[in-house]
Amino acid sequence: MKKVLLSLVIICLTACGFKPMFSGNTTDIYVHPISGINGIDLRNALRARFGGQHGPESEYSLQINLSTPNNQYKALEKTGDATWQEVSLTASYTLTHNGQVIATGTETAAESYVFVRYLVASNASYNNAIQNTIQVLAEKIGTRTIVETQKHSGITSDKN
Numbered sequence: 238m239k240k241v242l243l244s245l246v247i248i249c250l251t252a253c254g255f256k257p258m259f260s261g262n263t264t265d266i267y268v269h270p271i272s273g274i275n276g277i278d279l280r281n282a283l284r285a286r287f288g289g290q291h292g293p294e295s296e297y298s299l300q301i302n303l304s305t306p307n308n309q310y311k312a313l314e315k316t317g318d319a320t321w322q323e324v325s326l327t328a329s330y331t332l333t334h335n336g337q338v339i340a341t342g343t344e345t346a347a348e349s350y351v352f353v354r355y356l357v358a359s360n361a362s363y364n365n366a367i368q369n370t371i372q373v374l375a376e377k378i379g380t381r382t383i384v385e386t387q388k389h390s391g392i393t394s395d396k397n
Contacts, residue, residue, distance in 0.1 A: 264386060265295045266287045266332075267299065268299045269299065269301070271301050275371060279301065279303060282379075283299070283375050283379055286379040287383075296335065297382075297386055298332070300330065300331045321351060322350055324347065325346065325347035325370065326347075326370050328345075328374050332382055332385055334386075339385055340381070346377065350362040350366035
């Protein structure tokens with residue numbers, strides 16, 4: 238029964254003209270180096286999302302400014318000690334095509350984590366929250382960048 242239902246869904250999606258955003262299109266996007274260890278992780282996540290390493294001569298170029306992590310207390314014990322914190326990162330980006338700006342934006346991602354008295358456990362929890370936040374930022378920026386390159390390539394192909 239599940240196979241029949243899945244087959245029907247696939248047939249309906251192909252009949253309506255649905256086409257996945259990444260199908261058959263290469264994303265020639267160069268991600269400029271981003272300062273800091275979190276910037277390195279964000280750049281690597283974006284490069285993986287865009288299909289590998291592209292050089293400065295790429296058709297599209299993505300410049301990102303990443304803020305330092307912002308910590309905020311979310312829960313306190315009766316003694317005033319923090320037990321739950323949230324870390325957030327904000328990234329502003331500019332996408333250019335052969336030197337011409339085609340999109341700009343700002344994305345923010347946040348992750349909560351448990352803050353305990355044991356230093357090793359607190360550091361592990363914090364680092365995990367940072368990595369999760371970076372992955373969310375990479376997904377948000379990557380998706381918006383892909384959409385903008387698709388829109389831009391559609392505009393330029395219509396002009397030709």
